[in-house]
Every structure is written in structure tokens, then in C-alpha cells.
Amino acid sequence: MEQLKLAARNARKKTIVPVKQVRIGEGFVVIAGPCSVESEEQMLITARMVKEAGADMLRGGAFKPRTSPYAFQGLGLEGLKILEKAGRETGLPVVTEVVDPRDVTWVCEFADVLQIGTRNMQNFALLKEVGKANKPVLLKRGMYSSLKEWLYSIEYILNAGNPHVILCERGIRTFETYTRNTLDISAVPAMKELTHLPIIVDPSHATGRVSMIESMSLAAVSAGADGLLVEVHFKPEIALSDKDQQLNPRQFKQMMWKLRKLVQFHQQLAKQKSPRGET
Amino acid sequence: MNLEEIHKLLRKIDYRLIKLLDERMELLLKLTRLQQENQAASDVNGFQDAEKYSQGLIRPEFYRRLYREILTESKKLLDRDFKLIAFQGEHGAYSEVAARVWDESLIPIPCTEFTEIFEEVEAGVFDYGIVPVENNTGGQVNQVNQLVLGTSLHVIGAVELHIHHCLLAPKGTDYRELHSVYSHTQALEQCRQFLARNKLQPVPYYDTAGAARMIAENTPPSAAAIASKLAAELYNLEIIKENIEDFPHNITRFLIFARQPRNEPGEKCSIVFSTEHKAGTLFRVLEVFARRGINLTRIESMPNLRGSFAFFLDFEGDQNDRPVKEALQEVQKLTTDFRMLGCYNEKRGQ
Numbered sequence: 001m002e003q004l005k006l007a008a009r010n011a012r013k014k015t016i017v018p019v020k021q022v023r024i025g026e027g028f029v030v031i032a033g034p035c036s037v038e039s040e041e042q043m044l045i046t047a048r049m050v051k052e053a054g055a056d057m058l059r060g061g062a063f064k065p066r067t068s069p070y071a072f073q074g075l076g077l078e079g080l081k082i083l084e085k086a087g088r089e090t091g092l093p094v095v096t097e098v099v100d101p102r103d104v105t106w107v108c109e110f111a112d113v114l115q116i117g118t119r120n121m122q123n124f125a126l127l128k129e130v131g132k133a134n135k136p137v138l139l140k141r142g143m144y145s146s147l148k149e150w151l152y153s154i155e156y157i158l159n160a161g162n163p164h165v166i167l168c169e170r171g172i173r174t175f176e177t178y179t180r181n182t183l184d185i186s187a188v189p190a191m192k193e194l195t196h197l198p199i200i201v202d203p204s205h206a207t208g209r210v211s212m213i214e215s216m217s218l219a220a221v222s223a224g225a226d227g228l229l230v231e232v233h234f235k236p237e238i239a240l241s242d243k244d245q246q247l248n249p250r251q252f253k254q255m256m257w258k259l260r261k262l263v264q265f266h267q268q269l270a271k272q273k274s275p276r277g278e279t
Numbered sequence: 280m281n282l283e284e285i286h287k288l289l290r291k292i293d294y295r296l297i298k299l300l301d302e303r304m305e306l307l308l309k310l311t312r313l314q315q316e317n318q319a320a321s322d323v324n325g326f327q328d329a330e331k332y333s334q335g336l337i338r339p340e341f342y343r344r345l346y347r348e349i350l351t352e353s354k355k356l357l358d359r360d361f362k363l364i365a366f367q368g369e370h371g372a373y374s375e376v377a378a379r380v381w382d383e384s385l386i387p388i389p390c391t392e393f394t395e396i397f398e399e400v401e402a403g404v405f406d407y408g409i410v411p412v413e414n415n416t417g418g419q420v421n422q423v424n425q426l427v428l429g430t431s432l433h434v435i436g437a438v439e440l441h442i443h444h445c446l447l448a449p450k451g452t453d454y455r456e457l458h459s460v461y462s463h464t465q466a467l468e469q470c471r472q473f474l475a476r477n478k479l480q481p482v483p484y485y486d487t488a489g490a491a492r493m494i495a496e497n498t499p500p501s502a503a504a505i506a507s508k509l510a511a512e513l514y515n516l517e518i519i520k521e522n523i524e525d526f527p528h529n530i531t532r533f534l535i536f537a538r539q540p541r542n543e544p545g546e547k548c549s550i551v552f553s554t555e556h557k558a559g560t561l562f563r564v565l566e567v568f569a570r571r572g573i574n575l576t577r578i579e580s581m582p583n584l585r586g587s588f589a590f591f592l593d594f595e596g597d598q599n600d601r602p603v604k605e606a607l608q609e610v611q612k613l614t615t616d617f618r619m620l621g622c623y624n625e626k627r628g629q
Contacts, residue, residue, distance in 0.1 A: 077454055077519065102455045105477045109520055134476075 006158035007151050012196040017136045017164045019112050020093045022056050024136075024166050025198035028263045029227035031095055032252060033059035034234075035204075035242040036072060037079035046234045047086035049249040054256045057113075058083070058092045059229060063099045064241060065119050072240045080110040087112070095138055095229070101129040108135045118143045118170055118205070121153050131160020138166045138229070140202070143173050143181060147190055154195065167191055167199040168229055171206030180208025180245070183216055188223040200227035204245045210236070213247060214255045221262045228259075294495075294515065300349070305388055307353055308363060312404045361386045364407040364535070365396045371488035371510030377438040377533040378409045379509070380628030393423055397430050400536055407537050408432070413577070414442075414531045417465050424581050427534075427551070427620070428589055434549050434621030436535035441629045444470055444524045447491050447516040448503040454519050461490035462505035470505055473523040479503070491516060535623075544597045545622035547576065550607070551591050552614035553583065560613065561590065567609045568594060571602040589616065598622040 016025035032055040037043050047058050062079025064072060075082070080096070087094040093112035098104055099120060107114055113136045120126050121142035130137045137157055141150050150167070157165050169188060171181025183206035191199045201220035203213045217228055233239045233246035247255065280288075364385040366374035378387045388405060390396050396408040410423045444466055448457065459480040460467070467474070467481040474481050482502075484490040490504035495514035503519065504510075511518050534549070554560035568575055577593035596603040598619070611617045 081518075100455075106454060109473075109477070109523075 004151055004155055007154040007195050009194055009196050015196045015198065017166050017198060019057065019136055022093055025226050028221060029056045031057040031059050031227065031229045032232045034239065035231050035246060036061045036064055036240055037075055037082050038240050040082045042234060043082045043086045044089065046232060047090045049234060050232050050252060051090040051092055053249065053253040055092065057095060058087055058090065059095045061097050063097060063103065065099050065117055080107065084110040098130065101126050104129045104133055108133050113138050116140060121145055121150065124156060127153055127156040128160050131157040131162045133162060136164035136166060137162060138168055140168045140170050141187065147187060147194065151194060154197065165197050167197055168202050169199060170202035181206050183207060185219050185223050188220065188225045192224060198226040200229055201225045202229040204231040208245045210245060210247060214258065217255060217259060218262055221259060221266060304353060304356060307357065308361065309404055311357055362406045363388050364409055365390045365399060365405040366409050367393050367396060368486045369488040369492050371491055371507055371513045372486060373440060373442055373507055373531060374409055374411060374533065376507050376509050377440045380440060380626055381409065381436055381438050381535055393426055397426050397432065400432055400538065407535055409533050409535050411531050411533050416469060416526065416529055419579060424591065428581065428583055432536040432538060433540040434534050434623055435537045435541040436623045437547065437625040438533045439625060439627045440531050440533060442529040442531055443522050443629060444505050445508055445511055445521050446503050446519040446523050447494065447506055447511050448519055449495060449498050450515065450517045452517065456501050457503050458501035460503045460505055461494060463487045466505045469529060470523045470525060472525040540621055541623055544599065546624050547593060547595055548598055548603065548622045549593045549620035550618065551589055551620055552617040553587055553589050554614050556587065564610055564613050567606050571606050573602060573606060
């Protein structure tokens with residue numbers, strides 16, 4: 001992969017992506033929030049709850065790339081305004097998806113990180129546009145994409161001038177139908193070998209099942225991920241999209257407690273010497 | 280013309296009816312002040328004329344009924360003892376925002392020119408006038424300071440307004456279609472980076488709120504305005520983005536003038552004076568304040584009409600505090616054309 005001039009790890013130092021007070025690539029960063037911004041009330045209540053539970057950043061979709069044109073498409077500009085307000089109130093930086101190249105500069109005015117969704121991983125016009133933006137980009141893996149294709153998409157953004165890219169493994173399509181996707185947890189150490197960029201895991205889209213999110217999140221910590229992108233809704237049962245995969249605040253809080261313990265364990269482990277003869 | 284277009288036009292007409300009635304009422308308020316007595320009824324004639332040029336579907340009887348309603352309401356309003364505060368610009372101007380911060384019970388009346396404000400407060404048409412004197416990024420408002428030099432009015436209050444610019448467009452506008460942005464040059468300048476980032480073309484206009492009003496009334500294609508949040512409310516515009524100023528600390532200071540000085544204790548004083556054209560004269564004035572530990576908050580020089588310089592000085596304290604009193608007595612001896620502009624309280628607002 002000698003053509004990956006900018007994305008390849010080579011001798012480069014690990015990239016740390018600064019987002020306001022948060023530094024992605026250092027420690028374990030949790031980005032939480034609803035799938036879609038549905039109303040000011042829903043977003044603000046959820047934002048306060050995830051902050052209280054220890055989240056570092058907020059997520060929420062204003063533009064929703066839905067499979068059906070008749071499904072809820074997001075609040076658009078109104079959603080961006082609500083997100084910005086939630087970010088200001090909680091002090092948490094905000095991540096939101098951008099789907100249209102014409103929206104890129106506008107989304108930059110309201111959000112702190114631009115997300116490229118799985119369906120747009122190879123939307124090269126969009127990649128070039130966010131490559132020109134003055135905000136970091138969270139690039140999700142395409143649901144049918146190989147790591148190599150993902151690497152070239154990263155290269156597009158870096159090549160357009162934006163050095164701040166965060167990767168997100170969100171599951172890929174396999175023959176399995178029980179889960180929404182199959183979480184490719186091996187993509188975490190693989191991308192760490194191949195690139196210098198931080199990588200986080202989205203257990204919500206990977207499984208599509210609330211019951212599996214906690215264990216997959218813990219797996220992400222152990223696999224060496226730099227963080228998590230997880231869907232939390234103050235009342236998942238009334239959510240306008242992805243209601244089966246959004247944690248409620250109680251579940252999120254519980255998961256955060258375990259995550260923190262596991263992160264501490266791994267930090268201690270890293271300080272200790274392995275027993276002789278084993279590595 | 281399709282259904283949607285007709286609805287749009289109807290909404291526009293209703294909006295204009297309301298704005299015109301507001302404007303009519305403001306003119307009546309001015310009229311009564313000029314006549315010094317309540318003669319508002321005398322404008323009934325205008326209504327009767329209207330019958331002559333009304334045409335078409337509506338019966339004259341309807342006009343008469345409508346006018347009677349308007350007159351009754353006008354009289355009711357005129358009977359109330361409103362206090363009027365004049366500001367420069369259109370409704371929704373930052374000066375009006377500042378006037379509302381100062382005292383929400385006052386009725387803000389727009390004026391075209393700063394001179395109009397001073398003249399008409401002096402003449403008793405308005406009870407108060409509010410004018411911007413300085414902005415931390417744009418500097419002094421020279422035109423206003425010149426007028427302050429020549430006025431007999433007294434400063435009775437001040438407002439420090441944190442200016443937050445908003446990008447406004449008619450409701451339903453697709454922000455991705457926006458191309459040009461109308462506003463006062465100073466506002467355009469203060470949002471220069473925002474406009475450049477979003478590839479928007481700045482178009483200078485005489486006033487921020489005037490630009491908002493024009494956008495609302497003429498709906499030029501792909502156009503937005505930069506103005507206050509108040510302007511968005513008054514002209515029924517959508518706020519595309521709040522706080523679009525490039526630098527967060529954008530503060531304008533306003534002074535409120537009246538015919539009579541304030542008699543209650545205040546926290547700040549403003550004076551103006553000239554000094555002889557000799558070395559150290561201004562220094563000796565400043566020394567008077569320094570010796571007594573009085574904190575100066577503004578010092579500004581301004582050429583006056585006699586070819587020398589006037590100095591504006593603001594400082595903290597009440598005019599009846601002993602150190603302030605002594606300082607003022609001393610300063611009067613050291614200066615020429617000394618005038619106490621006022622002792623007042625200062626409010627802060629967004």
C-alpha cells in the first residue's frame with residue numbers, strides 16, 4: 001500500500017485529534033447521544049444525562065441518510081441549532097453527520113466534528129469537501145468496505161488538507177442476520193498497525209441490539225480502541241429512529257461504570273512487566 | 280399564481296397592515312407631543328378621504344367601521360402616559376435593544392438621524408434619547424460625540440450592550456441557496472470571517488435592522504441580513520445562525536439623554552472640558568483623579584468647533600461622594616468649557 005502517502009502508519013507518530021477540551025487518541029473517549037435530534041427537549045435531557053454519566057462528547061443526527069425516503073429524515077438546520085445549544089449547555093463537544101457537500105461549511109458552524117456515515121464512506125465529492133473543512137472528521141467504515149478501501153477514503157480527506165481524521169468501526173455486512181451487522185473488532189488493532197489515526201467503535205450499529213452493546217463496548221476497550229460512539233436516548237421506546245439499539249440513561253450509566261473500571265485495569269496492566277518468557 | 284403563492288402574498292399583506300398600524304400609532308404619539316395637547320381626533324379627516332379612493336369590493340361602511348375601531352384604540356393608547364425614547368435606525372436596531380435593556384416600559388421610537396434625536400428630546404417630543412458612543416472594535420461614534428458637545432441635555436443612564444449578530448432570512452429559505460448578505464458595513468466587517476467561510480457576498484446597507492426589514496418585505500432571492508435577534512422577531516425572519524461575529528467580545532456603549540439631570544445617587548459620572556494649549560494641562564486634570572483614587576473609565580478627545588480640543592472623561596463614583604465633589608471643584612478651576620454631563624447608573628445586557 002505504498003500509495004497511502006498520508007494515511008499509512010510508517011514511522012509517523014500517533015495522531016491525536018484535538019476537539020475543544022477533548023483529545024481523541026489519548027485515553028478512552030466516550031461519545032454518546034441519540035441517533036437523531038428529535039426535539040429540543042429530547043436532545044437537552046439526553047445530553048445532560050450522558051454528561052452526568054461521564055460521556056466526553058455528544059452525538060446526534062440532524063441529517064439522516066435513511067434507507068427509505070419515507071422514514072424520518074432528520075430536523076436539518078433546526079436539529080443543528082438544537083445540537084449546538086445542547087453542546088453549549090453541557091460544555092461537551094458535538095459530533096454530527098453531514099450527507100451533502102453543500103452542507104459542510106454550515107455544519108462546521110454548529111458542530112465540532114463532522115461525521116461521514118457508513119453509506120458515504122466512498123462518496124468522494126463529500127470526502128474532498130470535508131477535507132477542506134476546519135473541523136475534524138469522524139470517518140465510519142463502509143458496511144461493505146475492506147480495510148484497504150477505508151484507508152483510501154482516509155487518504156482522500158488527508159490529501160485535501162484536513163489532518164484530523166478519527167476512524168470508526170461500526171460493523172460490516174456478513175451472512176449473519178441475528179445482529180444488524182457483524183462487529184469486526186479485529187479492525188481496531190489492524191487499523192492501529194496500518195495508520196497513525198485514532199479509531200473508535202460504534203457498538204450500537206454493529207449489533208443493533210441493546211443487550212449486546214455493553215459487552216461489545218468492553219471488547220472495544222480490550223482491543224485497544226481509543227473510544228466509543230454509542231447511541232443513548234432518554235426514552236428509547238419513543239425514538240423516531242433506531243429504537244432497538246439505543247441505550248436508556250440507566251443502562252448507559254451502568255455501562256460507563258464498567259468501562260471505567262476496565263480502562264483503569266488496562267492502564268495498570270500497561271505499567272506492569274509481563275512475566276518472563278511471555279509477551 | 281398557485282395556492283402557495285397566494286398564501287404567501289396574503290401573509291405579506293397582513294404583515295404590512297400590522298406594521299403600518301404600528302407606524303401610524305407612533306406618528307400619532309409624536310403628533311400629540313408636538314401639539315402639546317390631545318388633538319389626535321383631528322386626523323379623522325384623513326380617514327374620510329380614504330373613502331374616495333377606496334374602490335372595488337369593500338363597502339365604504341366597512342372603512343368607517345374599521346377607522347372608528349382604529350381611532351378608539353388610538354385614543355385609548357394616547358390617554359396612557361407613555362414615556363418615549365428615541366433611537367437611531369429602524370425598529371430592531373441595536374440601539375432599540377439597548378433601550379429595552381435600559382427600561383422596558385419605555386416606548387422606543389425610531390429616528391433617521393442622530394441630530395433628530397437630540398433636537399426632538401430638547402424640544403420635548405421625546406422624553407429620552409439613546410445613542411451609541413463607543414464600540415470596543417469600531418471605536419468612537421464621532422458624529423454622536425460632536426452632538427454631545429453641543430447639547431444642553433443631561434446623561435441619565437448608560438448601557439453596555441454585548442452585540443450578538445444573527446444571520447436572518449425569510450422563513451422557509453434554504454440556507455444552502457443563500458448568496459448575498461445585507462447589513463451595515465460595521466456589522467459586515469465584524470462577521471467577515473463567517474461570511475468568507477460560507478462563501479457569502481457582503482452587501483452594504485444603511486442599517487442592520489433596515490436590512491432585516493428589506494429582506495422581509497422585498498424578499499430578494501438568495502439574500503439574508505445580519506441584524507439583532509430583536510429584528511428577527513419584529514420582521515418574522517428565521518435565525519439561520521446566532522452569534523456569527525468573528526470575535527466574541529463585541530460591546531457597544533450607549534448613553535441615555537434627558538432634559539433634566541438625574542437627582543438620585545449614581546455609580547458613574549461623565550464630564551466634558553477643554554484645556555489651555557499648554558504643556559501638562561491635561562496631565563494636571565488627570566492627576567486630580569489619580570490622587571483621590573478615582574477610577575477613570577473613558578477618556579476621549581474630540582476637536583471642537585472653536586478649533587481646540589474637548590475631552591470626554593467618565594469615572595466611577597457618585598457626584599455627591601466627597602472625593603468626587605472635591606475633584607470636580609478642582610477640575611473646574613483647571614479647565615475651560617467644563618460641563619457635567621451627568622451622574623448615572625450603567626446597565627449591562629445582551
